[in-house]
Amino acid sequence: MAIISLFNHKGGVSKTTTAFNLGWMLARKGKRVLLVDADPQCNLTGMVLGLENLETSDSIQGTKNGRPLNIREGLAPAFESRPTPIKAVQCVQIPRNDNLFLMPGHIGLAEYEVTLGIAQELSGSVVTLRNLPGSIRYLIDMTAADSKIDIVMIDMSPSLGAVNQNLLSISDFFIVPMHPDYFSNMAINSLASVIPKWRTWAQTAEKTTALKEAEYPFPQTHPKFLGYIVQKYRPRSGAPSRAFQTWIDQLEDNVRRILLPAFKRADLMLPEPVYKKAGIDPTSPIMQMPDFNSLIARSQEHQVPVFELTPSQLEQVGRVLAATQASQEDFRQLFSDGADKVIAALDASGA
Numbered sequence: 225m226a227i228i229s230l231f232n233h234k235g236g237v238s239k240t241t242t243a244f245n246l247g248w249m250l251a252r253k254g255k256r257v258l259l260v261d262a263d264p265q266c267n268l269t270g271m272v273l274g275l276e277n278l279e280t281s282d283s284i285q286g287t288k289n290g291r292p293l294n295i296r297e298g299l300a301p302a303f304e305s306r307p308t309p310i311k312a313v314q315c316v317q318i319p320r321n322d323n324l325f326l327m328p329g330h331i332g333l334a335e336y337e338v339t340l341g342i343a344q345e346l347s348g349s350v351v352t353l354r355n356l357p358g359s360i361r362y363l364i365d366m367t368a369a370d371s372k373i374d375i376v377m378i379d380m381s382p383s384l385g386a387v388n389q390n391l392l393s394i395s396d397f398f399i400v401p402m403h404p405d406y407f408s409n410m411a412i413n414s415l416a417s418v419i420p421k422w423r424t425w426a427q428t429a430e431k432t433t434a435l436k437e438a439e440y441p442f443p444q445t446h447p448k449f450l451g452y453i454v455q456k457y458r459p460r461s462g463a464p465s466r467a468f469q470t471w472i473d474q475l476e477d478n479v480r481r482i483l484l485p486a487f488k489r490a491d492l493m494l495p496e497p498v499y500k501k502a503g504i505d506p507t508s509p510i511m512q513m514p515d516f517n518s519l520i521a522r523s524q525e526h527q528v529p530v531f532e533l534t535p536s537q538l539e540q541v542g543r544v545l546a547a548t549q550a551s552q553e554d555f556r557q558l559f560s561d562g563a564d565k566v567i568a569a570l571d572a573s574g575a
């Protein structure tokens with residue numbers, strides 16, 4: 225089992241959209257995939273289950289037959305010092321894709337942020353907080369084993385908080401989604417400074433006896449940069465238009481000059497041969513995804529990725545439908561190529 229997290233503290237750069245579409249594609253390729261919604265906004269849960277049944281839905285609130293139904297309920301034994309141990313979350317099996325599962329999110333996960341932050345700062349010196357840093361990985365491991373998962377994909381919130389520090393640290397791989405704009409370029413500077421700091425913290429935490437010997441032990445960590453993704457550019461005759469290409473060129477330049485050297489120093493890069501075997505050049509995006517245009521609304525309406533919307537879901541016929549299907553085919557190919565690279569990188573690194 226391999227854990228891949230999608231992280232950028234910059235908001236709205238397609239983390240959730242990528243988790244859903246790429247996760248779905250990985251599942252189509254025969255992997256059993258668990259999507260973890262670790263963002264209190266719960267956008268991924270909304271996208272997968274449909275927006276209307278979120279807050280009121282009994283199926284993802286509380287427990288059922290003694291099993292937690294969402295991430296917060298799953299972590300509650302550790303964070304609320306309950307006498308019962310952490311149990312695997314009863315995941316949602318996603319309709320129309322037998323290999324795809326969801327660990328639903330919960331708005332209340334945000335309430336654990338402060339306590340986890342304190343626990344991570346004190347690194348085990350306060351007995352009652354020792355179980356927290358290892359609890360998230362413990363819950364994911366239990367749940368993944370329960371559903372026989374091959375790949376866990378974590379959708380993270382846009383923040384530099386304690387939960388994200390923990391999630392990135394306990395991941396095997398991380399992907400950085402970006403948009404071709406000024407703000408994503410600015411974000412590269414803080415990513416280059418914060419992620420190595422988190423790495424340093426985790427290296428200390430994993431050597432701390434109190435955390436290693438906790439009820440939920442903090443694991444040995446080794447997160448590695450799988451690559452970055454550029455989403456939502458406006459294409460002109462198949463390629464990004466000049467304005468978008470300028471931003472993409474600048475992203476590549478900043479990744480090469482700022483991000484990768486910082487990651488290299490912090491031992492966050494995979495061995496060179498792994499990238500080679502997977503066909504990934506870490507200085508270029510793993511996937512470069514054009515704007516989905518009207519498909520995104522249909523995708524959200526029907527809880528189906530852009531490349532699997534049917535003609536009746538699209539409500540189109542004739543020439544309009546043919547044009548839409550041609551662009552769906554392009555998106556399918558892009559996500560398929562991206563998924564192949566991810567699988568090849570996991571295979572090559574023995575994950």
Ligand SMILES: Nc1ncnc2c1ncn2[C@@H]1O[C@H](COP(=O)(O)OP(=O)(O)OP(=O)(O)O)[C@@H](O)[C@H]1O
Binds near residue numbers: 234242380520
């Ligand atoms: N390729 C795309 N084409 C068109 N719209 C897109 C594309 N990717 C994402 N979007 C839209 O952009 C918005 C932001 O995307 P998304 O929610 O995936 O970003 P995010 O990084 O998860 O945001 P947050 O930081 O708030 O969690 C959404 O409305 C989504 O539907």
Ligand SMILES: [Mg+2]
Binds near residue numbers: 240241268379380381
């Ligand atoms: Mg999101």
